Amino acid sequence: MAKQKLVVIGNGMAPGRALEKLFELAPDAYDVTIFNAEPRVNYDRILLSPVLSGEKSFDDIIIHGDAWYIEKGITLHKGHKVTEVNRAARTVTSEHGETVSYDRLILATGSNPVIIPVPGHALPGVLTYRDLDDVHAMMLAAKAGGKAVVIGGGLLGLEAAAGLQAQGMEVVVLHLMPTLMERQLDPAAGYLLQKAVESRGIKVHCKANTHEITGTDRVTGVRLDDGTVYPADLVVMAVGIRPNAGLAKAAGLEVNRGIVVSPDMRSSDPDIFALGECAEASGQVFGLVAPLYDMAGVVARQLTGDATAAFSPQATATKLKVTGIDLYSAGDFADAKDREEIVLRDPMRGVYKRLVLKDNILIGAVLYGDTGDGPWFFDMIKRGIDISGMRETLIFGQGYQGGSLADPMAAVAALPDEAEICGCNGVCKGKITTKIAELGLTSLDAVRAHTKASASCGSCTGLVEQVIRLSLGESYNPAAVQPMCGCTDLGHDDVRRLIKAKELKSIPAIMQELGWKTSCGCAKCRPALNYYLICDWPGEYADDSQSRYINERVHANIQKDGTYSVVPRMWGGLTSAKELRAIADVVDKFAIPTVKVTGGQRIDLLGVKKEDLPAVWSDLNLAGMISGAAYAKGLRTVKTCVGTDWCRFGTQDSTGLGVKIEKFMWGSWTPAKVKMAVSGCPRNCAEATCKDVGVICVDSGYEIHFAGAAGLDIHGTQVLGHARTEEETIEIIAALTQLYREQGRYLERIYKWAKRVGTDSIKRAVIEDTARRRVLFDRFVLSQSYAQIDPWAERVAGKDAHEFAPIGTLGLPQAAE
Amino acid sequence: MNAKTSEWIDVGAEADIPLRGARVVRSAAGDIAVFRAADGSVFALRDRCPHKGGPLSQGIVHGHGVTCPLHNWVISLETGEAQGADHGCTPKIPVQRLDGRILLDAQAIARLAVPHG
Ligand SMILES: Cc1cc2nc3c(=O)[nH]c(=O)nc-3n(C[C@H](O)[C@H](O)[C@H](O)COP(=O)(O)OP(=O)(O)OC[C@H]3O[C@@H](n4cnc5c(N)ncnc54)[C@H](O)[C@@H]3O)c2cc1C
Ligand code: HEM
Ligand code: SF4
Ligand code: SF4
Ligand code: FES
Numbered sequence: 005m006a007k008q009k010l011v012v013i014g015n016g017m018a019p020g021r022a023l024e025k026l027f028e029l030a031p032d033a034y035d036v037t038i039f040n041a042e043p044r045v046n047y048d049r050i051l052l053s054p055v056l057s058g059e060k061s062f063d064d065i066i067i068h069g070d071a072w073y074i075e076k077g078i079t080l081h082k083g084h085k086v087t088e089v090n091r092a093a094r095t096v097t098s099e100h101g102e103t104v105s106y107d108r109l110i111l112a113t114g115s116n117p118v119i120i121p122v123p124g125h126a127l128p129g130v131l132t133y134r135d136l137d138d139v140h141a142m143m144l145a146a147k148a149g150g151k152a153v154v155i156g157g158g159l160l161g162l163e164a165a166a167g168l169q170a171q172g173m174e175v176v177v178l179h180l181m182p183t184l185m186e187r188q189l190d191p192a193a194g195y196l197l198q199k200a201v202e203s204r205g206i207k208v209h210c211k212a213n214t215h216e217i218t219g220t221d222r223v224t225g226v227r228l229d230d231g232t233v234y235p236a237d238l239v240v241m242a243v244g245i246r247p248n249a250g251l252a253k254a255a256g257l258e259v260n261r262g263i264v265v266s267p268d269m270r271s272s273d274p275d276i277f278a279l280g281e282c283a284e285a286s287g288q289v290f291g292l293v294a295p296l297y298d299m300a301g302v303v304a305r306q307l308t309g310d311a312t313a314a315f316s317p318q319a320t321a322t323k324l325k326v327t328g329i330d331l332y333s334a335g336d337f338a339d340a341k342d343r344e345e346i347v348l349r350d351p352m353r354g355v356y357k358r359l360v361l362k363d364n365i366l367i368g369a370v371l372y373g374d375t376g377d378g379p380w381f382f383d384m385i386k387r388g389i390d391i392s393g394m395r396e397t398l399i400f401g402q403g404y405q406g407g408s409l410a411d412p413m414a415a416v417a418a419l420p421d422e423a424e425i426c427g428c429n430g431v432c433k434g435k436i437t438t439k440i441a442e443l444g445l446t447s448l449d450a451v452r453a454h455t456k457a458s459a460s461c462g463s464c465t466g467l468v469e470q471v472i473r474l475s476l477g478e479s480y481n482p483a484a485v486q487p488m489c490g491c492t493d494l495g496h497d498d499v500r501r502l503i504k505a506k507e508l509k510s511i512p513a514i515m516q517e518l519g520w521k522t523s524c525g526c527a528k529c530r531p532a533l534n535y536y537l538i539c540d541w542p543g544e545y546a547d548d549s550q551s552r553y554i555n556e557r558v559h560a561n562i563q564k565d566g567t568y569s570v571v572p573r574m575w576g577g578l579t580s581a582k583e584l585r586a587i588a589d590v591v592d593k594f595a596i597p598t599v600k601v602t603g604g605q606r607i608d609l610l611g612v613k614k615e616d617l618p619a620v621w622s623d624l625n626l627a628g629m630i631s632g633a634a635y636a637k638g639l640r641t642v643k644t645c646v647g648t649d650w651c652r653f654g655t656q657d658s659t660g661l662g663v664k665i666e667k668f669m670w671g672s673w674t675p676a677k678v679k680m681a682v683s684g685c686p687r688n689c690a691e692a693t694c695k696d697v698g699v700i701c702v703d704s705g706y707e708i709h710f711a712g713a714a715g716l717d718i719h720g721t722q723v724l725g726h727a728r729t730e731e732e733t734i735e736i737i738a739a740l741t742q743l744y745r746e747q748g749r750y751l752e753r754i755y756k757w758a759k760r761v762g763t764d765s766i767k768r769a770v771i772e773d774t775a776r777r778r779v780l781f782d783r784f785v786l787s788q789s790y791a792q793i794d795p796w797a798e799r800v801a802g803k804d805a806h807e808f809a810p811i812g813t814l815g816l817p818q819a820a821e
Numbered sequence: 822m823n824a825k826t827s828e829w830i831d832v833g834a835e836a837d838i839p840l841r842g843a844r845v846v847r848s849a850a851g852d853i854a855v856f857r858a859a860d861g862s863v864f865a866l867r868d869r870c871p872h873k874g875g876p877l878s879q880g881i882v883h884g885h886g887v888t889c890p891l892h893n894w895v896i897s898l899e900t901g902e903a904q905g906a907d908h909g910c911t912p913k914i915p916v917q918r919l920d921g922r923i924l925l926d927a928q929a930i931a932r933l934a935v936p937h938g
Pocket of ligand 3: 645646647648651652653654655658683684685686687688689690
């Protein structure tokens with residue numbers, strides 16, 4: 005039977021989910037074509053705010069990468085807006101003239117941001133907040149610094165304001181009502197929120213009625229009805245959304261606020277479904293993903309012939325995604341006559357909780373400051389439990405309930421398998437426990453990767469962790485992230501993220517802002533923080549030598565007797581008579597006891613006294629040698645074989661390439677040591693396939709390998725990709741190194757990093773996405789411009805002289821008589 | 822300076838030691854590590870880790886402690902004792918700070934020369 009033709013208009017989160025379900029249920033039923041006005045794949049719109057604030061990149065929020073569409077045989081027209089649906093001919097036509105016929109059509113056009121039609125609303129510099137292009141436009145504007153005005157003090161407006169501020173702009177939020185988020189919060193709580201927002205340096209102006217946006221060629225400011233003027237280089241309108249139903253209306257479908265659908269998600273034309281924010285079901289339109297995902301499931305089942313599938317709206321929960329401000333709301337929290345409220349305020353802790361009850365059933369909850377019980381309340385809302393028995397203590401949360409509920413685990417254990425745990429991604433408890441058992445998952449990240457639970461807005465993380473705990477027993481500790489060290493509860497990744505997001509540029513700033521528990525850290529965290537700062541703020545951050553391990557502080561390797569070993573750089577393992585003569589002279593002059601050839605094709609001088617180091621280096625410098633960095637968490641050696649210069653098997657100039665790589669990359673600091681090698685043919689005499697990065701030359705160019713190790717652990721490398729020229733090889737290796745520098749945890753070798761983040765994500769960034777590769781390469785080059793300073797020469801010239809000489813020498817004092 | 826008439830020996834200026842750093846005083850009784858903590862306080866210990874003799878002066882100084890460069894024992898600057906699960910102690914030399922100078926207790930240094938334990 006020929007496949008039916010399914011056409012989808014819009015490629016947002018809702019149809020993405022519907023197609024996923026559809027391919028699960030009936031992989032071969034439909035030939036799918038998608039038109040998307042946005043020129044890109046499906047991504048997690050919820051996570052745009054972390055992208056804006058710099059805490060995530062676009063890559064991090066992609067839901068379906070290009071490979072997914074290829075695998076499923078879907079034709080995706082990116083950047084094609086559909087301008088016409090012809091129901092008689094059963095075709096759709098895009099603005100670029102592409103016409104496709106359909107058997108079934110899904111309209112998933114989302115919604116449009118509301119633009120208030122004040123004078124000046126169309127000026128350049130006035131933006132809305134809806135898609136990645138808006139985020140890019142905001143980030144671009146923020147690069148120039150300057151002032152931003154955000155109109156609208158709801159969830160979206162506040163997230164935009166926090167993001168713009170994180171990008172370095174001076175931000176004012178204008179809000180029409182007397183207090184922020186008046187729908188969720190009562191005035192006192194709105195005030196708490198306003199204070200928290202203002203304490204981050206964002207100005208909030210309530211009761212602000214926008215009169216006009218000023219400017220002639222582009223925006224210059226905003227004038228309010230009361231005459232106040234705020235200068236602005238950028239204005240963001242975040243005042244609400246309106247279902248995007250124009251196309252449907254033009255096609256003659258029934259449209260009210262949104263495209264009207266019956267519970268089976270079909271519009272007034274039974275072959276046309278409407279799905280997502282553009283749809284109006286049971287007289288409601290929706291602006292959160294959880295109900296849209298429910299709709300998606302119904303559409304998928306209807307498409308596979310299940311006529312019983314029906315959509316009915318459920319309560320939803322949401323969370324303000326601004327780092328450092330905890331706000332959670334669930335269900336229906338509007339005031340009404342037949343409702344009662346329970347409110348708790350704790351001004352000292354900055355906590356506010358409001359529960360909305362109707363006939364002794366919890367129907368809504370708003371939590372500020374302490375949101376830990378949010379999922380528990382949400383679960384009660386969804387289950388419609390009569391709370392009369394615990395009314396007195398309800399607001400104190402789960403921990404205060406008597407009986408079996410006193411144990412939070414018992415409450416989770418009591419949930420049925422169908423209970424929904426993650427609203428964003430519609431994951432139920434049973435799915436999580438099954439995957440844990442099937443795949444032997446042991447961490448939150450692994451559960452996220454395999455079930456998507458807690459992978460979007462994150463408000464259900466606590467609940468997911470409890471489910472994991474339930475499955476794995478006490479061995480799983482929901483505090484979960486391994487802290488960097490005893491000085492903090494934060495893990496390496498959180499610290500790295502916050503260094504960027506909060507622009508922390510010194511070790512004391514990190515310790516202050518992130519609440520370190522010790523006065524000045526320890527020997528574990530300080531070297532890590534020092535590295536992160538060097539990597540993240542090249543040229544701005546001044547290395548803190550007191551936070552370096554001794555080898556990196558004195559640029560030599562400490563030995564067990566307190567003497568040092570010195571290894572000069574020999575580019576690609578090449579040396580010369582002149583260098584060897586200088587080395588021999590140094591050995592004689594300083595009576596160096598041992599000279600040894602290392603595993604990395606270098607010469608090691610062992611047993612040098614600390615105070616001799618500067619003089620030894622000075623002599624080696626004079627012969628043209630610099631530090632071999634044999635001590636560094638950085639580029640160490642590039643081993644080579646003799647390649648085409650001498651070897652009858654050689655396919656490329658492996659020695660020359662090794663020298664080029666080493667000259668280009670020396671001096672770079674990395675999370676852990678980086679050793680490389682270049683072999684001239686697959687016989688692989690330079691042993692490139694057990695290195696952090698290795699190159700095997702072949703007739704057609706260069707095969708680039710990575711993630712090998714030959715130490716405590718032994719791993720062969722994996723193939724990263726193939727390059728045709730030396731230049732391309734070097735660009736790929738530098739981009740790989742930069743990605744590792746930015747993502748690696750301190751002391752995490754490349755092979756461990758690759759295992760953690762996944763080889764595919766690395767390949768995508770440095771092989772497939774050549775634009776991203778170039779950006780990484782450029783960042784590496786920038787960083788190198790500050791890094792390539794020979795530490796020996798600096799110290800011969802007097803830097804850190806105190807490191808090498810004793811402060812004083814004493815005779816033997818006599819014991820007092 | 823005459824060690825016999827003075828109980829305290831001037832070994833240098835505070836400013837010669839970086840904050841969160843250390844310098845070595847060579848003495849006939851063996852090397853002494855002089856530490857300067859982040860808060861400016863100064864401590865002196867025999868420059869030998871109680872574990873396998875590592876040079877504590879080369880370690881990373883944090884709070885009132887130092888992590889030995891050889892196997893990461895953490896030694897208290899206040900007492901010379903190993904912290905946490907490790908056991909051992911290195912002798913401590915009393916320190917005085919006077920007008921930006923660092924003075925060590927001569928008697929304590931002398932006692933280092935006497936084999937003990
Ligand atoms: C910044 C931000 C933060 C948010 N945070 C949360 C949150 O924390 N929790 C939550 O539950 N929800 C949140 N939301 C809301 C959530 O993202 C949306 O409800 C959801 O993404 C809507 O999905 P959709 O598929 O209906 O529409 P969309 O994702 O809007 O997709 C519609 C797509 O259709 C395309 N399109 C429109 N017309 C045409 C046409 N004629 N031809 C071709 N293509 C067309 C559009 O370009 C768009 O890409 C947030 C939204 C934003 C913007
Ligand atoms: C049947 C196939 C699969 C099996 C048996 C499997 C098994 C595992 C196991 C055992 C782990 C380690 C769990 C842990 O550390 O606790 C893991 C982690 C992971 N898996 Fe899979 N997996 C499979 C398919 C996939 C697929 C298809 C993807 C991606 C789409 C994926 C992505 C991941 C990721 C990202 C992690 C890392 C999580 C972390 O580091 O914490 N896996 N997998
Ligand atoms: S790897 Fe190949 S080219 Fe290099 S020395 Fe060995 S055989 Fe020759
Ligand atoms: S293999 Fe062990 S003993 Fe040999 S140099 Fe390395 S760490 Fe030292
Ligand atoms: S010698 Fe100090 S820890 Fe081993």
